[in-house]
Amino acid sequence: xxxxxxxxxxxxxxxxxxxxxxxxxxxxxxxxxxxxxxxxxxxxxxxxxxxxxxxxxxxxxxxxxxxxxxxxxxxxxxxxxxxxxxxxxxxxxxxxxxxxxxxxxxxxxxxxxxxxxxxxxxxxxx
Amino acid sequence: xxxxxxxxxxxxxxxxxxxxxxxxxxxxxxxxxxxxxxxxxxxxxxxxxxxxxxxxxxxxxxxxxxxxxxxxxxxxxxxxxxxxxxxxxxxxxxxxxxxxxxxxxxxxxxxxxxxxxxxxxxxxxxxxxxxxxxxxxxxxxxxxxxxxxxxxxxxxxxxxxxxxxxxxxxxxxxxxxxxxxxxxxxxxxxxxxxxxxxxxxxxxxxxxxxxxxxxxxxxxxxxxxxxxxxxxxxxxxxxxxxxxxxxxxx
Numbered sequence: 001x002x003x004x005x006x007x008x009x010x011x012x013x014x015x016x017x018x019x020x021x022x023x024x025x026x027x028x029x030x031x032x033x034x035x036x037x038x039x040x041x042x043x044x045x046x047x048x049x050x051x052x053x054x055x056x057x058x059x060x061x062x063x064x065x066x067x068x069x070x071x072x073x074x075x076x077x078x079x080x081x082x083x084x085x086x087x088x089x090x091x092x093x094x095x096x097x098x099x100x101x102x103x104x105x106x107x108x109x110x111x112x113x114x115x116x117x118x119x120x121x122x123x124x125x126x
Numbered sequence: 127x128x129x130x131x132x133x134x135x136x137x138x139x140x141x142x143x144x145x146x147x148x149x150x151x152x153x154x155x156x157x158x159x160x161x162x163x164x165x166x167x168x169x170x171x172x173x174x175x176x177x178x179x180x181x182x183x184x185x186x187x188x189x190x191x192x193x194x195x196x197x198x199x200x201x202x203x204x205x206x207x208x209x210x211x212x213x214x215x216x217x218x219x220x221x222x223x224x225x226x227x228x229x230x231x232x233x234x235x236x237x238x239x240x241x242x243x244x245x246x247x248x249x250x251x252x253x254x255x256x257x258x259x260x261x262x263x264x265x266x267x268x269x270x271x272x273x274x275x276x277x278x279x280x281x282x283x284x285x286x287x288x289x290x291x292x293x294x295x296x297x298x299x300x301x302x303x304x305x306x307x308x309x310x311x312x313x314x315x316x317x318x319x320x321x322x323x324x325x326x327x328x329x330x331x332x333x334x335x336x337x338x339x340x341x342x343x344x345x346x347x348x349x350x351x352x353x354x355x356x357x358x359x360x361x362x363x364x365x366x367x368x369x370x371x372x373x374x375x376x
Contacts, residue, residue, distance in 0.1 A: 019341070
């Protein structure tokens with residue numbers, strides 16, 4: 001019987017290739033998205049009570065909150081970009097016998113994302 | 127005859143009868159600029175060290191036998207030219223994530239066992255009688271699945287996939303791409319029959335979309351795209367079975 005050699009992945013496998021590192025960063029950015037979801041839940045739960053909302057509002061005004069928002073914004077944008085880049089893989093569209101160019105699908109999704117984001121920003125600032 | 131130059135191949139050696147740990151052995155020799163890595167390995171085997179073991183067959187990127195890690199990247203060695211490497215030393219290792227039997231020869235039993243699990247053949251609802259002739263398809267219908275049908279089972283995608291490296295129970299890129307190839311075929315009605323294997327946790331849902339399987343594929347099969355498409359189609363099928371349980375037939 002031949003002794004076969006198994007080679008488990010080392011713990012730092014994701015540091016050995018740029019693609020693997022980018023993948024891990026993409027996965028990690030979902031933590032930031034989750035953290036912001038928790039913040040929104042906090043806002044919703046405190047909305048019914050003036051005292052609780054005041055505490056939430058005080059936190060929002062703090063410099064820690066501003067920095068947190070900036071960091072989460074950058075990470076969420078990266079996260080969104082990775083999903084938009086993925087859309088042509090899932091949305092395979094055909095125009096007759098020819099496949100619609102993946103760049104067109106990703107581009108259309110990017111434009112849609114920018115338009116919706118712009119509309120939300122306009123709603124908030126108006 | 128092309129021009130000659132000198133190179134060093136740093137080759138992974140594992141001789142289970144003699145040693146318990148793998149080592150690297152360097153071979154220095156002249157090569158011609160039209161040599162691929164497989165030519166160099168055959169040169170070593172014929173002229174320098176006959177004990178070196180590796181798999182190969184067609185030498186033209188069709189059989190999928192000669193996949194190895196070349197400087198850490200999964201490659202078909204019959205398509206990888208030595209002249210394309212700037213470094214004088216090229217490292218050759220067996221495909222990652224598979225057990226090594228000897229030197230550059232890996233055990234592919236896991237892949238071969240998974241391959242038939244997704245029923246990679248046409249499953250029509252009803253077999254047509256012979257007198258009805260062929261199952262005809264339009265070029266558009268062929269185009270829907272053709273890119274997923276070009277797989278040569280070289281397993282480079284498994285070597286590039288860290289999900290498979292971390293959890294060998296993952297069905298894996300090539301097998302799932304093959305399932306997509308048949309699900310997308312207009313002559314096939316076997317999507318539901320494949321669901322138990324394809325839409326299992328170890329199937330498409332284990333994939334976290336690293337995407338490197340598609341990058342290393344020598345035949346542009348795009349297994350990562352196939353898996354994401356399968357996720358969407360099985361998710362829609364599930365949603366349909368919840369909303370319209372009678373029409374889905376499940």
